[in-house]
Amino acid sequence: MATQSIKVDSKEFEVKQYDFPTQQIPRLNYQDPKAEKLIENGQPVILTGSDLVGSAYHWDLGYLCSNLGSGKYTVYSSPDGKFKYYDEKKLPQNKSFKPPTSNSEMSFQDFASKLRKRDSKEFIYLQQSLNDTVGKRIVMDFTNFNWGWANETQKRNRWGPLTSNLLLVGMEGVITPAHYDEQENLFAQIQGYKRFLLFDPNQFDCLYPYPIYHPHDRQSQVDFDAPDLKRFPNFANAKAHEAIVGPKDVLYLPMYWWHQVESLHGHGETISITFWYKAAPTVKVVYPLNDGQKIAIMRNIEKMIAEALNDNDSMPQFMKTMVLGRYT
């Protein structure tokens, strides 16, 4: 895989090179009116100086081992370093589906010692919502997040409620392949560096998501390392935005924006915390609809048709019959 080196803040990073062009995402101080404008317009921006998780800047493996208590944590494991999320609730509808990753519950101490062993034939990625099983010092760090700013941002942009904070601890080199989420996300980086490749929701027709009843719903079918341009010809027109997110950075990752995330080599394991918010309620429909609203409509139509047919195997034929040759 070809790599290219990019410079951010006088630091050099070796990143995988893909075929599509990339443009940099702006890095702005969190109080810059331009940054607030970008968030209001649902545009990604890296925010500096917010100290959103300032009370967790000292979190490293050792501290977490000593203070996360003996609770069990969900650890994903992948042979090739790719962690393609799948929805376990959709497995019954897809008998032939083979999960590309496995997961197990283990103590943080066990996870940390597996990380240190670094046997590279297995990549591991801890993903766990912060809950009350954690030790009291972690709870104190959590309560000391910059909630004033987070709540003000949530209110100003009329986001819905905060749904979860996920603690993520990834081995160098882990990759979360391209997908989109249906929530607004303030992504806070504590340790290590993550490279985000983001795609505007209007690139939906370049990224070919799985059918919505598929366990990989919301994930792109395109393998970025070996794109099948016969099946996915429009991928050749994809245009990415790029952001290297480092310690103390907060990336505003707007709902419906596609993202692929790589934990960069040479900077140690990555520690991140996500703040997911439900979407702003649509008070009054304003035309023309924005791209996110069109994605929501497509998803609802797919769900209704799948339900009406009550047979996922007949979806491909039905969908093709409905549009092929008619909406050219």
Ligand SMILES: CC1(C)c2ccccc2-c2ccc(C[C@@H](CC(=O)O)C(=O)C(=O)O)cc21
């Ligand atoms: C891959 C993993 C560990 C996973 C496995 C199984 C179920 C869910 C998830 C899940 C959810 C979120 C992330 C964080 C981030 C990607 C990144 O930082 O790697 C991202 O996509 C986002 O913040 O929206 C990572 C994961």
Ligand SMILES: [Zn+2]
């Ligand atoms: Zn995501």
